[in-house]
Amino acid sequence: MDWEAHARRLADEVVRPESRWHEPLATTPRHAFVPSWWENVGGQWELREGAAGPGRWLDVAYSDRTLVTRVGALHADDAPPDCVTSGLPTSSSTLPGLIVQMYRHAVIGDGSEVLVTTGSGYGTALACRRLGDRQVTSIDVDPDLVALATDRLREAGHRPQLAVCDITGQLPGTYDRIVSTVSVRPVPASWLAALRPGGRLVTTIAGTGLILTADKTEDGGAVGRITEDGAGFMRTRRGADYDRPTEAVWEKAQHADGEEVSASRYPLLSVPDSWDIMSMLELEVPGVDHRTAQDGEERTVWMLHPDGSWARATARGFLDSPTVHQAGPRRLWDALERIRHRLNREGRLPVHGAGVNITPDGETVLSRGAWSVTL
Template identity: 80%
Template sequence: MDWQAHARNLAARVVRAESRWHEPLATTPRHTLVPRWWENVDGQWELRDGASDPERWMHAAYSDRTLVTRVGPLHADDASPDMVTSGLPTSSSTLPGLVVQMYRHAVIADDSEILVTTGSGYGTALACRRLGDKRVTSIDVDPGLVATARERLDALGVHPQLEVRDITGTLPGQYDRIVSTVSVRPVPPSWLAALRPGGRLVTTIAGTGLVLTADKTEDGSAVGRITEDGAGFMRTRHGDDYDRPALDVWETAQHADGEEVTTSRYPLLYVPDSWDVMSMLELEMPGIDHRVRQDGDERTVWMLHPDGSWARATAGGFLDAPTVHQGGPQRLWDVLERIRNRLNREGRLPVYGAQVAITPDGETTLSRGAWSVTL
C-alpha cells in the first residue's frame, strides 16, 4: 500500500506546505495506529477491519475525520469480525486537522516540553515528529490503550514518555504546554501545578464546543480566553465506560405527560446541532443528556437531567411549533428557551471569545461583558 501518497495528500489538505506541521502529517502512518475502528450505522456501531479492505482503510485513515476506536469498554482491536455493538464512544483517533488546530492554539516552540493525551497515539506521533521524542509525554487513563500505543509507536521508531495516568490527577513532570484532547470541567489544579510559569494549557470544556486556552502567571493562576473556533472531545473518564445517571429519567420521559405542557415559540431544536446553544446550556445546567428520534416527518427530542428533570418536545415538520412536556424539579426547556431568546435578541451568545481566569485550585471563570459563569 502506498500510504505515503495518502499521507502527503492529507497534509496538503490540512495545512500549507510551509507549516511546521506539514512534514509530521505527511510522514506519520496513521493507518498503522488505527488498524480497526467503529463506524456508526443507523445508531449501531459496526466494526471496520483495515486489513480486510485496504482501500477503505487508506481512505478512512487519511481522511480528515475522527475514527472511533473504542465503544463502551470494547476496543475495536478486541472485537470479533463483523461485530455490531452499541454505547458511547470512549476513545478515538481525533481528526488530524483538529489535532493540529489544538497544537497551534498551544503556540508550541521548537524547545517546548509538552504533555498530550494518548488515545490511538496519532497525536502523540505528530508531536514527536515535530519536537523529538524527548520533549513529549503522553498519558491515558486506560492501561490497554497505553500499551497498544507504545507497541505501535515503537514500531514506527517513536519513543515518547508514555504513562498510565488520570489526567485530572497528579501529572508526571513539569511542562511548557499541556494539550488535552479529552474535555474537562473545571481545569484540574494539577495542570497549574505542572505548568511552568508562562506555560500554556489548551483543552475543551466538557459537554461544550468550547476550546479554552490559558497561560500560567507568576502567582500560579492562569488567564486566557475561549477561542472563536469550536471543537468537541469526549469527557474524561475514570473507568471502563461513562456513567449515564439519566437512564432512569429516560423511562419516564419517553411517554409521561409531565407537570407542564406548553407550545414552544421556536422551531424544534436538537441542542447538539447548535454548538453555541449547547455550550451555553451546558455552562448553566451541566449534565443534560440529549436524545432525538425521527418517525417519518415527526421528530422528537428529549432533555434528561440526573436530578430527575426532563423535557420532551415533538413537532410534525420543520416549521411546526413543538409541543413540549416537562417534568421533574427543573424546567429544562424553559432554560433552553431563555438562551434562544438571548441569541435572538443579541445576535450571538457570549461564550465564544469569553475571557478565562483560573485560580491555582482550578476554579475556572468565564466572563464577557456583564455575563460570567464559574465552573
C-alpha cells in the same frame, strides 16, 4: 503498502506546505494507529477492519475525520469479525486537522516540552515528529490504550514517555505546554501545578464545543480566553466506560405526561446540532443528556438531567410549533428557550471569545461583558 502518498495528500489538505506541521502529517503512518475502527450506521456501531479492504483503509485513515476506536469497553481491535455493538464512544483517533488546531493554539515552540493525551497514539506521533521524542509525554487513564499506543509508536520509530495517568489528578512531571484532547470541567488544579512559569494549557470544556486556552500567571493561576473556533472531545472518565446517570429519568421521560405542558415559540431544535446553544446551556445547566427520535415526519427530542428533570418536545415538520412536556425540579426547556431568546435579541451568545480566569486551585471563571459563569 503505499501509504506515503496518502499521508502527503492529507498534509496538503490540512495545512500549507510551509507549516511546521506539514512534515509530521506527511510522514506519520496514521493507518498503523487505526487498523480497525467503528462506524455509526443507523445508531449502531459496525466494525471496520483495515486488512479486509486495504484501499478503503488508506482512504479512511488519511481523511480528515475522527475514527472511533472503542465503544464502551470494546476496542475495535478486540472485536470479532462483523461485530455490531451499541454504546458511547470511549476512545478515538481525532481528526488530524483538529489535532493540529489544538497544537497551534498551544503555540508550541521548538524547545517546548509538552504533555498530550494518548488515545490511539496518532496525535502523540505527530508531536514526536515535530519536537522529538524526549520532549513529549503522553498519558491516558486506560492501561490497555497506553500499551497499544506504546507498541504502535515504537513501530513508527518513536519512544516518548508514556504513562497510565488520570489527567484530572497529579501529572508525572512539569511541562511548557499541556494539550488535552479529552474535555474537563473545571480545569484541574494539578495542571497549574505542572505548568512551568509562562506555560500554556489548551483543552475543551466538558459537554461544550468550547476550546479554552490559558497562560500561567505569577500567582500560580492562569488567564486566557475561549477561542472563536470550536471543538468537541470526549469527557474524562475513570473506568472502562461512561456512567449513564439519566437512565432512570429516561424511563419516565419517554412517554409520561409532564407536570407542565406548553407550546414552544421556536421550531424544534436538537441541541447538539447547535454548538453555541449547546455550549451555553451546558455552562448554565451542566450534565444535560440529549436524545432524539424520528417516526416518519414526527420528530422528538429529549433533555434529561440526573437530578430528575426532563423535557420532551415533539413536532411534525420543521416549522411546526413543538408541544413540550416538562417535569422535575428544573424546567430544562425553559432554560433552553431563554438562551434562544438571547441569541435572537443579541445575534450572538457570549461564549466564544469570553475571557478566562483560573485561580491556582482550579476555579475557572468565564466572562464577557456583564455575563459570567463559574465552572
